[in-house]
Amino acid sequence: MSTAIIDIEHVVKRYEMGDEEVYALRDVSLTIGSNEYVAIMGPSGSGKSTLMNMLGCLDTPTSGKYLFNGANVAEMNDDDLASIRNKEIGFVFQTFNLLPRATSLKNVELPLVYAGVSAEERTRRAQEALARVQLSDRMGHKPNELSGGQRQRVAIARAIVTAPSIILADEPTGNLDTKTGHDIMNLFRDLWKAGNTVILVTHEEDIAQHARRIIRLRDGRIESDITNHNHA
Amino acid sequence: MNILESILLAFDAVRSQKLRSGLTLLSIGIGVFGIISATSIMGALQQAVNGQLADLGENSILIQRTPSINFGTNWAKMRRRKNITYQQAKEFRDKMASTNLIAISNEAPGYTIKAGQLSSNPDVTLIGIDDLYFAVNAVSVSSGRPITESEVNTSRPVVIIGQDIVSSLFPATDPIGQQVTIKTQKFSVIGVLEPKGGVMGQSQDNRVLIPITVFNKYYTWEWDASVDISVKATNSMLLPVTVDEATGIMRSLRNVKPWEENNFELDTNDALTGQFSGFTTALLVVAWISGLGALVAAGIGIMNMMLVSVKERTREIGVRKALGARKSWIVRQFLIESITLCQLGGLTGMIGGIGTSYGVTSLLRSFNMPSITFVFPLGTVIFSVVICTIIGIGFGLYPAWRAANLDPIEALRYE
Ligand SMILES: Nc1ncnc2c1ncn2[C@@H]1O[C@H](COP(=O)(O)OP(=O)(O)OP(=O)(O)O)[C@@H](O)[C@H]1O
Ligand SMILES: [Mg+2]
Numbered sequence: 001m002s003t004a005i006i007d008i009e010h011v012v013k014r015y016e017m018g019d020e021e022v023y024a025l026r027d028v029s030l031t032i033g034s035n036e037y038v039a040i041m042g043p044s045g046s047g048k049s050t051l052m053n054m055l056g057c058l059d060t061p062t063s064g065k066y067l068f069n070g071a072n073v074a075e076m077n078d079d080d081l082a083s084i085r086n087k088e089i090g091f092v093f094q095t096f097n098l099l100p101r102a103t104s105l106k107n108v109e110l111p112l113v114y115a116g117v118s119a120e121e122r123t124r125r126a127q128e129a130l131a132r133v134q135l136s137d138r139m140g141h142k143p144n145e146l147s148g149g150q151r152q153r154v155a156i157a158r159a160i161v162t163a164p165s166i167i168l169a170d171e172p173t174g175n176l177d178t179k180t181g182h183d184i185m186n187l188f189r190d191l192w193k194a195g196n197t198v199i200l201v202t203h204e205e206d207i208a209q210h211a212r213r214i215i216r217l218r219d220g221r222i223e224s225d226i227t228n229h230n231h232a
Numbered sequence: 233m234n235i236l237e238s239i240l241l242a243f244d245a246v247r248s249q250k251l252r253s254g255l256t257l258l259s260i261g262i263g264v265f266g267i268i269s270a271t272s273i274m275g276a277l278q279q280a281v282n283g284q285l286a287d288l289g290e291n292s293i294l295i296q297r298t299p300s301i302n303f304g305t306n307w308a309k310m311r312r313r314k315n316i317t318y319q320q321a322k323e324f325r326d327k328m329a330s331t332n333l334i335a336i337s338n339e340a341p342g343y344t345i346k347a348g349q350l351s352s353n354p355d356v357t358l359i360g361i362d363d364l365y366f367a368v369n370a371v372s373v374s375s376g377r378p379i380t381e382s383e384v385n386t387s388r389p390v391v392i393i394g395q396d397i398v399s400s401l402f403p404a405t406d407p408i409g410q411q412v413t414i415k416t417q418k419f420s421v422i423g424v425l426e427p428k429g430g431v432m433g434q435s436q437d438n439r440v441l442i443p444i445t446v447f448n449k450y451y452t453w454e455w456d457a458s459v460d461i462s463v464k465a466t467n468s469m470l471l472p473v474t475v476d477e478a479t480g481i482m483r484s485l486r487n488v489k490p491w492e493e494n495n496f497e498l499d500t501n502d503a504l505t506g507q508f509s510g511f512t513t514a515l516l517v518v519a520w521i522s523g524l525g526a527l528v529a530a531g532i533g534i535m536n537m538m539l540v541s542v543k544e545r546t547r548e549i550g551v552r553k554a555l556g557a558r559k560s561w562i563v564r565q566f567l568i569e570s571i572t573l574c575q576l577g578g579l580t581g582m583i584g585g586i587g588t589s590y591g592v593t594s595l596l597r598s599f600n601m602p603s604i605t606f607v608f609p610l611g612t613v614i615f616s617v618v619i620c621t622i623i624g625i626g627f628g629l630y631p632a633w634r635a636a637n638l639d640p641i642e643a644l645r646y647e
Binding site for chain 1: 244547548550551552553554555556557558559560561637640641644
């Protein structure tokens, strides 16, 4: 296997709700190398999104260790984390998280703004990214003028626009019909073929079958972690 | 792009919270308005007084129908006072025994002086004088000669011009002997005034002097036909004597009964300065304190508005942070927003303040203070831009800091 870019050891995420404790993750250890293609599956509430947020340097574990490219995430400051999220990671949120008042184009440009890319370059790259998700004809639309599937594709375009080495996608085909879902999976496969690491959450078996490795979570623990030999 | 975007976002915030922003912007407006209008009106008054003081020589008194500065006195009463006619002034001059340095003059602002193709600024002050003007006032001729008694008596069309008019009409030629036109009348230039420089940023060299007889004939209207009399005491010891004598003669010429008050103004240089500066300082202090008070209140309003804005846009901030916005970027965005809000309010106040002071100075002018002119309060405008920026930063910092330190995951989950 290739070198590890993600290495989590005994990670626990605990929420305190009054005097009740909720464990979203209980002792999860996981290593993901560069250019892997991983699907994370599991029932609702099993901790998939929590794990993804952690991997995406958005959330921090209650206990345990997270090494990103060998560096301890717990020791990084806000700006270091912002820089990793901006440059290394493309995140597709389960709830999209688009800016409601901005057009598709502006939404996709946003990560490039923080990367300090010039205005023209930004527009050009955002247009390219939107073309890859077949949304060239919806660049001037705001999120509330788009269908659920179209919003999802804008979110995907935003995740890939910075050409990040890792794509984290939480239910990226959840709102898509089979045909569009298939197109998106082709896109992820192309990204993976191009050398990127792709990690996606899904509860659809046939989507998971695109991946090389399938991790199943249950109650905040890894239930199984298998190599998928008959990937699509 | 980022700055422009942040400015547009500020307008968005104003739009989405109309009432709150309206009130906040209003209080900034009031603060800036108070400061600007007070400073600017004071500036105009000060300039008017200083102009007169600058002319009025040592040991001199100035007799006018109405005071050059008047606060709190009944305008209606002032307006009922009869003009000091040229005739009356001449009688006064003939009766005065303690001194014979008595000059009669009258002035009107807003003239354009022309020579051939060239013309001066449209705000030249035209002053009608007699031959004693230079002896009594602290004004002198630097080249050419003063106006003579016979020129006054025979209404000769001669003129002495100030340095500003020389520069605009005769930049390369010797003005002496040249012809200028004031309205319809032609004059020949016989002298140039000694430059005096500016008082309160307003040039004292922007004027021309003609014989008062000519002035009376062509350039007076009923409302400002009243002349000014300047009297110079022989020496400082005799000043009180001269004041008493002048008062007595004026009272008898104007038929003031012993129990009535003077129906004219008689001021010495010192009295004028003292009266005025006490009043203006008090007014300025009040205006500044209340203005700054309003600005601080406005600052708190801005802070509140920004905090609401941060709360309403929690998810947006979460998205931005998730996509890699650094803290400094978020801080900057919110600061630009609060500065924009402040400037918006400041601008409103500035326009209001400048408008008001323009109105007030015009009004004062029509109420027999012809020497008052509107002074654009450039310094104060700059000050208000600066203070609005400081308030924007000062009161925007805490909300901006709150926004920048939001936890991205919690912010994204915020409903
Ligand atoms: N902020 C929070 N406070 C309290 N509990 C939380 C919080 N976030 C997540 N949880 C809990 O952690 C558990 C895991 O949540 P998570 O969102 O990771 O599930 P998931 O596997 O993504 O589910 P789904 O398939 O429905 O998206 C859930 O039981 C949830 O209630
Ligand atoms: Mg989830």
